[in-house]
Structures are given as C-alpha cells and as structure tokens.
Amino acid sequence: MALSAFSHAQPKDATGVLVLADGTCIWGKGFGASGSAVGEVCFNTAMTGYQEVMTDPSYDSQIVTFTFPHIGNVGANEEDVESRELGAVGLVVRQDVTRHSNFRARDEFVEWCVRHGKIGLSGVDTRALTRRIRIRGAPNAVIAHNPRGQFDMKALKKQAAEWSGLEGLDLVPGVTRDAHENWQGGYWQLGTGFSKADNRKPHVVAIDYGAKDNIFRNLVKAGAKVTVVPARTSLENILAMEPEGVFLSNGPGDPAATGEYAVPVIKGLLERDVPLFGICLGHQMLGLAAGAKTAKMFQGHRGANHPVQRVGGGWGESEGLVEITSMNHGFAVDGETLPDGVEQTHVSLFDGTNCGISIKGKKAFGVQYHPEASPGPQDSFYLFEKFVGMLG
Numbered sequence: 001m002a003l004s005a006f007s008h009a010q011p012k013d014a015t016g017v018l019v020l021a022d023g024t025c026i027w028g029k030g031f032g033a034s035g036s037a038v039g040e041v042c043f044n045t046a047m048t049g050y051q052e053v054m055t056d057p058s059y060d061s062q063i064v065t066f067t068f069p070h071i072g073n074v075g076a077n078e079e080d081v082e083s084r085e086l087g088a089v090g091l092v093v094r095q096d097v098t099r100h101s102n103f104r105a106r107d108e109f110v111e112w113c114v115r116h117g118k119i120g121l122s123g124v125d126t127r128a129l130t131r132r133i134r135i136r137g138a139p140n141a142v143i144a145h146n147p148r149g150q151f152d153m154k155a156l157k158k159q160a161a162e163w164s165g166l167e168g169l170d171l172v173p174g175v176t177r178d179a180h181e182n183w184q185g186g187y188w189q190l191g192t193g194f195s196k197a198d199n200r201k202p203h204v205v206a207i208d209y210g211a212k213d214n215i216f217r218n219l220v221k222a223g224a225k226v227t228v229v230p231a232r233t234s235l236e237n238i239l240a241m242e243p244e245g246v247f248l249s250n251g252p253g254d255p256a257a258t259g260e261y262a263v264p265v266i267k268g269l270l271e272r273d274v275p276l277f278g279i280c281l282g283h284q285m286l287g288l289a290a291g292a293k294t295a296k297m298f299q300g301h302r303g304a305n306h307p308v309q310r311v312g313g314g315w316g317e318s319e320g321l322v323e324i325t326s327m328n329h330g331f332a333v334d335g336e337t338l339p340d341g342v343e344q345t346h347v348s349l350f351d352g353t354n355c356g357i358s359i360k361g362k363k364a365f366g367v368q369y370h371p372e373a374s375p376g377p378q379d380s381f382y383l384f385e386k387f388v389g390m391l392g
C-alpha cells in the first residue's frame with residue numbers, strides 16, 4: 001500500500017487506522033493485536049529499544065510513533081522488556097515491520113505484539129505525522145486494527161473526541177504492583193544473563209508508580225538491596241521497613257493527579273530526612289512535595305539522545321557538562337516555580353525545561369531522564385552510585 005495520506009476516505013486495502021480527536025484519519029496496514037485503543041499520540045526518536053519503549057509503563061495510554069523506520073530488526077525476546085504486560089497501547093511505523101536478524105531474537109516483533117496486545121499501524125508517513133505533532137501538539141486518538149478492514153468510523157471518531165486526555169489523569173493504580181517484592185534481578189551481561197542480587201546493603205525501598213525493571217537492576221548494580229512496594233504504601237509501612245533510602249520511580253499520567261496520595265508520603269519522608277532519589281514521575285512528585293509546580297508540556301521529550309546540562313547542585317569541575325540522555329515525558333517540573341529550598345541541577349538543552357532538582361540541606365534529588373538507559377560517552381549511571389553512596 002502506498003504511504004497513507006491523511007484522508008477521510010478509506011483506501012481499499014487498509015486494515016488499520018489512526019483516528020485523531022479532530023476527525024482526521026490516517027490509514028495504513030494494521031499489525032499486531034486486533035481491536036482498538038485510545039491514547040495520546042506521541043513520537044519517539046530513538047533508533048534502538050522499541051521493545052523497551054512498548055513495555056515501559058510510563059507510556060500507558062500513549063500511542064507511539066517511531067520516527068526510526070527499521071522497527072523489528074532485532075526481533076523480540078523475553079529479556080529486553082521493562083515490564084511484563086504494560087506500556088504503550090499502540091505504535092505507528094512507516095515501513096512494514098522488518099523480519100528479525102539478531103542472535104538474541106526469540107520471536108518476530110509482530111508476533112510479540114499480538115501476544116502482548118499491542119496494536120500496530122504501518123505504512124504511515126511518520127515524518128508528516130511527527131511534523132504535525134511538533135507544530136500542533138500531541139493529539140488524542142484511537143488506533144484500530146481489523147484484518148478484514150471493517151471499521152465503525154463513527155464510533156472511533158466519537159471515542160477519540162471524547163477521551164479526556166492525559167492531563168489530570170492518574171494512571172498509576174493500573175500499573176503499580178499489588179504486593180511488596182524483594183527485588184532479585186541484577187544487571188544483564190552477554191553470556192551470563194541477569195546476575196542474582198545478593199543480600200547487599202544499604203536497603204532501598206523503591207515505590208513503584210509504574211516502574212521500569214531496569215531501574216531496579218541498576219540500583220542493585222550500584223550496591224543496594226531493593227524492596228519494591230506498591231504506590232499507595234503508607235509512610236508508616238515504608239518507615240517500618242527501615243530503609244536507608246527511598247527511591248521514587250517513573251510512571252504514567254499527570255504527576256499533579258497522582259500526587260494527591262503520593263506527595264504526602266514523600267513530604268513525610270523529606271521531613272524525616274530519609275534520603276530520596278526520584279526519576280521522571282518520581283522526580284516530578286518530589287518537586288511537588290518540595291513546593292514546586294508541574295505542568296503539561298506542549299512538546300514532550302521522547303527519545304534516546306536528549307542533551308541535558310548540569311547547571312547546579314555542586315558538580316564542581318563537571319558543572320556545565322552535557323549528558324546525552326534517554327527521556328520519555330510529557331509533563332515537567334516548572335523551573336520557574338522552584339521555591340527557595342530547591343535547586344535546579346539539570347536543564348534540557350533543547351528547550352531549557354527543568355530536568356533535575358536537588359533539595360537543599362537534604363539528601364534528596366531527582367532527574368527527569370532515564371539514567372539507566374542513557375547512552376555514553378557520559379552515561380548517567382553515576383546518579384545511582386551517587387544515591388547509593390550517600391546512604392547508610
């Protein structure tokens with residue numbers, strides 16, 4: 001099928017469609033799971049990591065447009081997932097999904113999408129869609145796939161137009177785990193796979209707001225014993241575990257909506273001088289707990305090469321240094337609203353958005369990016385070492 005135009009008329013061989021809230025229809029070839037799903041359409045510019053993106057719970061209620069065309073080339077396996085069943089609800093790609101050519105592949109990506117309920121749409125002019133999102137912001141939409149090419153367009157348009165959108169939405173209850181877990185997995189290495197976490201010290205309690213598994217592996221790699229707890233665990237229960245530090249995970253949705261129950265706990269931890277490290281949603285809610293405000297961005301950051309500069313927080317000689325980071329966020333801590341006790345430590349070099357804070361006089365800091373996934377040469381693993389190093 002030719003690259004789709006953004007049109008209302010269904011091409012005769014179309015088996016998939018993305019219906020935007022304003023009624024625009026982007027036709028293509030459906031793949032993966034059949035059915036439909038509603039979400040916000042974003043784009044991700046990373047050249048690797050499609051399986052990680054699709055299983056990152058922070059992408060809940062999002063439909064990811066991949067700007068990189070070769071999706072599927074490393075296949076799929078059971079090791080490169082960030083969660084078992086969660087993540088983005090759908091994906092939009094330009095080319096038909098490539099057959100795999102990688103020694104670690106256990107499955108074709110299309111088959112994996114079928115098994116994991118991910119709805120795909122290929123044959124889309126992803127450049128045009130990305131440009132539209134850049135200029136007009138991320139639209140709400142429904143992605144639909146029917147191998148027989150039959151769609152109830154009226155119903156799909158209605159669903160897209162009526163969805164409330166991500167702002168004000170607390171998505172954490174649907175993605176957090178239900179029970180405590182003594183985290184066992186260490187770092188992955190070629191030949192040996194995941195290492196086993198021994199009973200290390202210090203003890204970190206990690207609050208799961210929709211965490212990616214690799215963050216916990218990195219805490220283990222940095223030397224911590226990790227206990228993961230559900231998002232609504234009370235302050236008393238967290239303190240009863242006698243943590244030397246508490247980690248605040250990434251997660252989906254609006255931090256202001258999630259903060260209603262999470263922020264009082266984080267405030268309590270701050271008051272008791274428990275060391276804290278927050279990533280993404282965790283960072284945003286640490287900001288809220290410290291008195292800053294968060295806001296939805298017109299243009300989110302999603303990709304694996306976002307330059308972030310160290311601007312404060314006592315970096316010494318490395319102040320000014322730029323880290324190349326992985327990111328996935330559509331909300332941010334508003335750098336203009338930081339109260340006196342909060343220092344800005346990192347900013348995006350794309351648009352000046354706040355990307356890191358540290359609470360003065362406390363062992364508490366957060367970053368907006370994914371240090372566990374940031375590529376070299378200046379990778380960001382040092383943040384896990386910094387956190388674990390300040391405990392005990």
Ligand SMILES: NC(=O)CC[C@H](N)C(=O)O
Pocket residue numbers: 058249250251252253254255279280281282328329330331332
């Ligand atoms: N990666 C994340 O944790 C994302 C945080 C938040 N849901 C946002 O979109 O900004």
